[in-house]
Amino acid sequence: MTRAALLHKFRRCALEEDPAAAARMLAVFRIVLGTALLWQALVTAQDLPLLVSQFGLIQGTLNEALAADVLPRVAWFVPAPSPAWLAEKHVIYGLLSLYLISLFFLTVGYKTKLFGAASLFFHLLFKASGAASAYGAHELSTSALFFCLILPVDRFYSVSARGPVFLPDTLDIGRFGLRAYMSLVYVSSGIEKLLGAPWRNGEAMWNFLMRPEVTVMDFGWLSQAPWLALLGSWAVLVIEIGYGLCLVAPRARLWWLVGTFLLHFGIAITANLWFFSFTMMALNIAALAGSPRWELPPLARHFGARLLEVVRPRPVSGEATS
C-alpha cells in the first residue's frame, strides 16, 4: 500500500466525515458538562465551607499539602486580617457565585472561551482548596473544561451563534485528539484492572456492589450467581480496554458510546456517583457521538423498518380527495 493510500485510509477511519455533526456533538458536550458542573456546585454549595475552608472538616494545611502548589486557592482571596464583613465564608460564597455565573454562560454558549477559562479557574480553585475531598470526577472535569477552551464547542446550540456556522479546519484533529485522550483514560484503567486477579475472577464486581455506598439494593444475591459477577467484571474490562478500537473503527463508536453510557449509568445508580458519570458521558458524547457511519446491524434494521411500518400513520382514504 502506498503512503498516500495509507494516509487516505487513516483519514477515512480516524478523522471526521461530517464536521457539522461533530461540531453539534461538541456543543452537546458543552451543555451536558456545564449542567453537570452547575448541578454539582449547587448541591455542594451548602457544605462548601466545611469542605474547602481553612478550619473545615479537613485542616487547610492538609488540603494545601495534597494539592499542586501552583493551583489557585480560596486563601488567596481572604485578606490577612479579615474584617467581619469579609470573613472566609463570605469569600467562599463570593467566589462560588462567580463560578456559577461562569458555568451558566459557558453552558448557554455566551463568550464561551472567556467563561470556559473562568469556569476552569474557579473549578481548580475549589478543587485545590478542598483537595482531600476531591475525587476522580474533579480530575476528569478539569480536563473536560480544558477541552472546552481548545475545541469549537460553541458553534451550535449557543446564544451567540447567529448567521452561517463557521467550522474550523482543525475540528477533525481536535476530535481525534479527544478520542485518543479518552482511549488513554479507559485503556489504562482497563489494563490496570486486568492486572488484578479480582477483576478477572469477578470478585471485584462483587466487592464494588457490596460497598456501603451502594444502597440501591442488597446485592448479596449475587453470591448465588457468581457467573453474573464474572460477566459484569469482564463487560467492564471489554468496554475499557476495547475503547481503543474507536480510534480507528468508526463502526465501533456507536457500540462503545452505548456501552460507556450503560457503564456510567450503572455506576451512577449503584454508587450515587452522578457527577462523575455525567462528566464521563459528556466526554464520550464529545469523543464518539455524531459519526455519520452509524448503521444498525441488518437484523436491527429489519425490525426497525417493520416497527416503522406499524407505527407510521397511514393516510386515511377519502381525506386526500376531500
Next chain:
Amino acid sequence: MEAAGLGSVGAARGRSRRRALCWGFWAFHLTFCLIFVTWPAFRTRANPLWRYLRVYGAYTGASNAYGFFAPVVPNARRVQVKALCGERSIPVEIPLRGESRNRLTSITSLTSYRQIEQGVVASFGAYALGKYPCASAALVTVEYFAVPSMADYRRGERPRWKLLRIYPLTLASSLKAGGGRRP
C-alpha cells in the same frame, strides 16, 4: 485571476500551518498524559522537566492517572468521632449528604495511606473539639468495611465494619494543665 490564485495558495498554506500546529499540540498533550499514566516517577521534584510541566499538568488535568478501582476494589473506610465533655461522650455527626457525602468518602479513603492518616484523624479531632467547646478530648476511630468473598457469603458470613485503629486526641493546653501526661 492571479491575485485570486495567490490568495488561495496563501489560504492553503495557512490551513496546513494551522493543522500542523494542531497535530503538534495534541501530540504534546497526549505524550504528557501517557508519560504520567505509565511513569508516575516522572512527577518528582528532582526531575527538572517536571518542574516546568507541572503547571501545564495541573491546569489542564493532564497529570492524572486513571486506574479507578484498579487493580482491586479497596475496602471502604469510615471515620467516627466522639467528643468527650467531662464524663459525657458525644457522637459527632458530619453533616454531609448527597454529592457531599461522596466527598466525605474520598476523605475517609485517605486513611488507607499511613503518611496521611494521622493528618486526617487530627483534622476530624479538631473539628469535634471546635464543634463542642465543652470537649477536652476527642476519640477518633478508623474502621474498614470487610466484604467476605462470594463463597464465604454463601456460607453465611456477612459484610461488616471492623475496627482498625482508635486515636485519643486532646488539646495541647489540656496536656499542659495535666502536667504533660498523655490522655
